[in-house]
Amino acid sequence: MTRTAQEVLAEAVRGLAPAEGANRLVPRIAAGEAPREVFAAFALEQHRIITSDRRSFAHLAGRAAGDPAAARFFESLAQGEDLALPLLDPLALACGLDEEALRDHEPRPACQAYPSYVAWLALNAEPVDVAVALTANFAAWGGYCATVGAALREHYGFDNPACGFFDFFAGPAPEVEERSVEAVEAGLANGRLSEPLAHRYGRLLQAYELMFWDGLAVR
Template sequence: MAVDVAVLIKEAQAQLAEQAVPNRFLDRLEAGRVPRAQLRALAGELYRLVRSDRRSFALLAARFPDAPAGDLFLAMAQGEGEALRLLLDFAAELEMEEWELAAYEPKPLAQAYPAYLTQTSLYGSRSDIALALLANVEESGAHYARVADALRSGYGFDEAAVGHFRFFADTPPELLDQATATLAAGLAAGDDPVEAVRTARLVHAYENAFWGALAEDAPAH
């Protein structure tokens, strides 16, 4: 039986809404209660995450080279490369050089998300990541927008320094169209819709774990 793509996306989004949790790190950031050391930790975690995700998307493009999947995953890999460049501007505002980002010791739970993405890029279907993107894009983008706005208003960062967060706050519609087409093609080829929804849910949970790990060391008051 054919799977309705729009219905599947709504099902995934409903499951994500059920596991929504407060983002304590962003709440404290907006209140101006995240110290500079924690902002440096954010830069270090993101440096490792983005570099890993770029390789994961490149691997997916190699596994699924035909359009629309190949075009989607190549665009996502290239996007991570641009995000990495912009992250260096954020680090520079924190007086961090790239070697310091590379030397940063990551928190295990903060890196659970990229580790899971790597696992999925190796063993998952094209539909898994496509649905995860479509189901998570609104909340994930809102989180990055909150970071950018908080850094501008509460910490005095200029727009160039928050470019990394602006980049992920606004996903191009054409990329979402490619993701929808990839999901439809994958499902038509026999990808498991249940596994795709499960992947979307786990990606969401691991993204929450990323922010939660950063909040652990941020002051509560």
């Protein structure tokens, strides 16, 4: 039986979801038990991640030039990174960071493994396979951002602008979701989609995502 793109994506989201308790930091944040320094580290690391991912998504869009649906998906992601980057500024300010701190920050290897792998995917993987892997990861990432945004207000006294970055990723993204479906539909039709590879990429993305959160708490 031929499966639909929605079924392929739903299976990836379900099958690649992190195990309960796999993320050790977000529950601590939700309970108000994590130190505030974690949020400064988050802002510093994300400045590099967002700029790196934006280039990776733009490269994937270019590589998918012969597959307009996949190209549109990655173009949407690149545009989203452009919108997300300035939302980090109020968070950095609330954490007492200035331009010098952002410039001089030494990246943490565990936190930068994720964008490094996204860059590898941009160079090596079939774009539609990456679309499936990223869609699964975004489901987990969005949940983490929703939890952290709520906790920042409830336990740490951050205002709405400082939480804007988390709100952006926690909220629905119907255009991105629609273009993900279109990309997978095209991949199914043209035979370019490899679900085993997409799931392999997704498992690694989820692992690097967890490394990012663990890395924020390590000095």
